[in-house]
Amino acid sequence: MRSASTTASARTTESLSSAARRAARRGGRRSPLGTLRAVAYLIVAFSFALAGGIVGKIKGSSFFIWFLVSGFLPGIGLLAAVLYRYERDELRRQCPTCGKVLKLHDQVCNRCGTDLDFPEVAIEPESAAYGR
Numbered sequence: 592m593r594s595a596s597t598t599a600s601a602r603t604t605e606s607l608s609s610a611a612r613r614a615a616r617r618g619g620r621r622s623p624l625g626t627l628r629a630v631a632y633l634i635v636a637f638s639f640a641l642a643g644g645i646v647g648k649i650k651g652s653s654f655f656i657w658f659l660v661s662g663f664l665p666g667i668g669l670l671a672a673v674l675y676r677y678e679r680d681e682l683r684r685q686c687p688t689c690g691k692v693l694k695l696h697d698q699v700c701n702r703c704g705t706d707l708d709f710p711e712v713a714i715e716p717e718s719a720a721y722g723r
């Protein structure tokens with residue numbers, strides 16, 4: 592006849608081993624399925640990064656920045672790149688100190704460092720000046 596304590600300890604051992612089995616099935620980094628998933632994720636992230644970078648570049652922005660944003664936030668980054676403004680469509684202005692043509696939204700001249708007030712006259716955007 593089995594005592595109650597033996598039954599209880601047997602049950603504990605049983606549940607522990609099943610928990611271990613479940614953990615093993617879930618797969619850590621060592622399991623081939625986990626590695627496959629990580630590689631698949633990297634491929635997807637890289638594709639998004641590339642797409643985001645290209646979209647950013649087409650819009651006259653930095654390929655590298657949009658590559659990083661889209662790579663770290665697959666989907667969201669690409670969406671942001673798609674929704675981001677076209678640099679070529681931005682109105683421009685001229686720096687009163689050195690004469691450099693800047694984007695209207697620039698607040699400091701990137702050539703001479705002059706603080707810029709909002710101008711009274713704007714220059715038409717590149718896309719309108721040169722066509723696409």
Ligand SMILES: [Zn+2]
Pocket residue numbers: 686687688689690691700701702703704705
């Ligand atoms: Zn300037």
